[in-house]
Amino acid sequence: MDRALPQPTPETQHFWDGCKVGELRLQRCAACAQTYFPPRPFCPACGSRSVEVYVASGKGVLWSYVINHRPRPDMGTEPHSIAVVKLKEGPTMMTNIVGCPQTPEALQLDMPVEVTFETFGAMALPLFKPAGA
Amino acid sequence: MKPRSIAVVGAAETTRLGKIPDMSVIGLHADAALNAMADCGLTAKDIDGVATAGESPTNIAHYLGITPTWADGTQVGGCSFMLHVRHAAAAINEGLCKTVLITHGESGRSRVGGGGGFGRAPASLMGQFEMPFGVTSPPTMFTIPVMRYLKARGYTETDLAMVAVIQREWAAMNPRASFRTPITVDDVLNSPMIAWPFRMLMCCLVTDGGGALILTSAERAKDFPTKPVYILGTGESVETPLVSQMEDFTSSKAFRVSGKKAFDEAGISHADVDHLMIYDAFAHLPLYGLEDLGFCKPGEAAGFIADRNTAPGGKLPLNTNGGGLSYMHSGMYGMYALQESVRQMRGIAPAQVPGAKVAVSHGVGGMFAASGTIIFSNEA
Numbered sequence: 001m002d003r004a005l006p007q008p009t010p011e012t013q014h015f016w017d018g019c020k021v022g023e024l025r026l027q028r029c030a031a032c033a034q035t036y037f038p039p040r041p042f043c044p045a046c047g048s049r050s051v052e053v054y055v056a057s058g059k060g061v062l063w064s065y066v067i068n069h070r071p072r073p074d075m076g077t078e079p080h081s082i083a084v085v086k087l088k089e090g091p092t093m094m095t096n097i098v099g100c101p102q103t104p105e106a107l108q109l110d111m112p113v114e115v116t117f118e119t120f121g122a123m124a125l126p127l128f129k130p131a132g133a
Numbered sequence: 134m135k136p137r138s139i140a141v142v143g144a145a146e147t148t149r150l151g152k153i154p155d156m157s158v159i160g161l162h163a164d165a166a167l168n169a170m171a172d173c174g175l176t177a178k179d180i181d182g183v184a185t186a187g188e189s190p191t192n193i194a195h196y197l198g199i200t201p202t203w204a205d206g207t208q209v210g211g212c213s214f215m216l217h218v219r220h221a222a223a224a225i226n227e228g229l230c231k232t233v234l235i236t237h238g239e240s241g242r243s244r245v246g247g248g249g250g251f252g253r254a255p256a257s258l259m260g261q262f263e264m265p266f267g268v269t270s271p272p273t274m275f276t277i278p279v280m281r282y283l284k285a286r287g288y289t290e291t292d293l294a295m296v297a298v299i300q301r302e303w304a305a306m307n308p309r310a311s312f313r314t315p316i317t318v319d320d321v322l323n324s325p326m327i328a329w330p331f332r333m334l335m336c337c338l339v340t341d342g343g344g345a346l347i348l349t350s351a352e353r354a355k356d357f358p359t360k361p362v363y364i365l366g367t368g369e370s371v372e373t374p375l376v377s378q379m380e381d382f383t384s385s386k387a388f389r390v391s392g393k394k395a396f397d398e399a400g401i402s403h404a405d406v407d408h409l410m411i412y413d414a415f416a417h418l419p420l421y422g423l424e425d426l427g428f429c430k431p432g433e434a435a436g437f438i439a440d441r442n443t444a445p446g447g448k449l450p451l452n453t454n455g456g457g458l459s460y461m462h463s464g465m466y467g468m469y470a471l472q473e474s475v476r477q478m479r480g481i482a483p484a485q486v487p488g489a490k491v492a493v494s495h496g497v498g499g500m501f502a503a504s505g506t507i508i509f510s511n512e513a
Contacts, residue, residue: 004264007255009157009246016261038262038378041160042167044198047176049167064281064382067329068273075267079329082267084277084377094263094277094377104329109284125265 001074005123012039014053019124024115026056026089037091058115059131060087067102085113085128099129139222143173147238157246157256161238162193175232182230183371184221185237186213191502192258193236195373200386202394203230204371204503228398229367263375271414272336273328275500278382279417280330285383288420290330292435294321296416297334297458299444304455306445306484311338312459335416337457337466344468346475351513362478365491366399366508368392376500385497387504388425392495395506396427399491403428407489408477409449410470412496413456419443422495423451426506445484453477453484467496471507478511 008016018025028035029043030050042049065083081097100106112131117124145168147161170176177198183190184205194201203224207216214235221233240247246256253259268274298318304310324333354361370390373379380386411422423434443451454460454473461469474494476482492509
C-alpha cells in the first residue's frame with residue numbers, strides 16, 4: 001500500500017515542481033504583499049489576480065501536531081507525527097516532522113524546523129526536520 | 134417569496150469558455166466569481182452568503198476569502214442554481230445574509246481537478262495538501278490544532294479527560310446511551326492511545342442511527358398534539374475545508390460567526406440559556422464551543438467544566454444525552470444534538486433540566502470546516 005500522493009492542477013503545478021528541485025515555492029500578492037497558501041491564481045486577502053511565485057526560506061516553527069498510533073501501512077511505522085508548521089513567511093502548512101524521535105518530548109511546540117524534500121514515486125513531498133539536524 | 138424584494142446585481146461567466154485545460158474545477162468557480170464581483174464592484178469582503186453545487190460551499194468560501202453567515206450546498210443536478218437563487222432570496226429577506234454569491238464551475242471537457250465536492254480526490258486541495266501526510270480520518274484531522282490550543286490556554290490532557298468523564302455522568306442517566314458505566318480521569322488517560330494527545334475515551338463512538346425533524350409555522354403548530362418548540366435564533370458559517378488552514382488554531386471562526394448570529398437573532402444573553410448542546414466528536418469540542426460561543430472567556434472553559442458547571446446539577450447543563458462521546462455518533466451527529474434540545478424543550482428528556490425554557494444547539498461540520506447554531510424555546 002503506497003502513500004496517498006498529490007495530483008497537481010494547473011494552479012498548483014509550480015508548488016509541486018518546486019518540491020522536485022528542492023524549492024519551497026510560495027505565492028504572494030503584488031497588490032497587498034500578502035503571502036498565502038495553498039496556491040491559487042489570485043490573492044484570497046484582496047482578490048487581486050496580480051500574484052507572483054517565489055522561493056520561500058523553508059524555515060518555520062512546529063505549530064501543532066498529533067502522533068498517530070493507529071495502523072497506517074502506507075505511512076510506514078507507527079507512531080508517526082502529522083504536523084502543521086508555521087512558515088517564516090506566515091502561512092501554515094501540513095507536513096510530517098522527520099529526523100527526530102516521534103515522541104511528545106522530542107516534538108516541542110515552537111521549535112525551529114526546516115524543510116527537507118522526500119521522494120515518493122513520481123512526487124516529492126515537503127517534510128520538515130528540526131532546524132540544524 | 135415577496136415579489137420584487139430581491140435583485141441580481143452582478144453576473145459573469147468564466148473569462149474563457151470551451152477548452153480550458155489550464156484551470157481546475159475550483160479555479161473555474163473562482164474565475165467566474167471574481168468576474169461577477171468585478172462586474173458589480175464588490176470584493177470577497179462584501180459577500181456574506183455562498184451557494185454552490187458540485188463543490189462544497191466551504192471550499193468556495195475559503196478559496197475566495199469569504200466569511201459567510203449563510204451557505205447553501207444544495208445539489209440536485211443541473212437546476213441546483215435555480216434552487217440556490219430561491220433559497221438566497223429567502224435568506225436575504227430573513228436577514229441571514231445581505232449579499233449572496235452563487236458559483237458554478239465544471240471541467241466537463243478537460244476533466245481537470247475534478248472529484249471536488251466533499252470528496253478527497255488526489256487533485257483536490259485536501260488530496261494535495263493534507264492527505265499525503267497521513268490524515269484520512271477524524272482522529273488525525275480534527276485533533277490537529279489541539280496541541281497548540283492546550284499550550285495557548287494552559288490546558289492539559291486531564292482537562293480533555295474531564296470532558297469525557299462528566300458527559301458519562303449524563304449518559305448514565307440515559308437508557309438509550311451506548312456507554313453508561315461511570316469512568317474516571319484515570320480511565321480516560323489509561324485508555325488506548327489513538328493519536329497523541331488523544332486517547333480512545335476522548336474520541337466519539339461510531340454507531341448506527343438516524344433522526345428527523347418536522348417544522349411548520351408557529352401559527353399552525355398550535356393545532357398539533359405535541360408541545361411546540363419554537364426557533365428563537367439561527368446562525369451558520371463556514372471557514373476552511375483544510376484544518377491546517379484554520380485562521381486560529383485556538384478558536385473556530387465558524388463557531389464565533391455562527392454563535393454570534395444566533396444569539397443576536399434570538400436577542401438573548403448567555404444568562405438566558407438553560408440548556409446547551411455542543412457537538413462533541415472529540416473531547417476538545419466542548420472546550421472550544423464554550424469559549425467561542427461566549428459562555429467562557431478563553432482559558433476558562435476547562436475550569437468551568439472541572440468545577441461541575443456543566444455536570445448534572447450544574448448551572449449550565451451541557452450535552453445531557455451523553456454526547457457523541459457516550460450517547461451515540463453515527464457520523465453526522467448534529468441531528469442528535471437537535472433531538473436532545475427538542476426533548477429538553479418538550480420536558481421529556483431522560484435527564485430533564487427542570488424548568489428549562491431556552492436551549493442552544495451548536496454543531497460543527499467537517500474538521501472545524503463549518504458550523505450551525507439553533508436556539509430553541511418552549512415559550513411562544
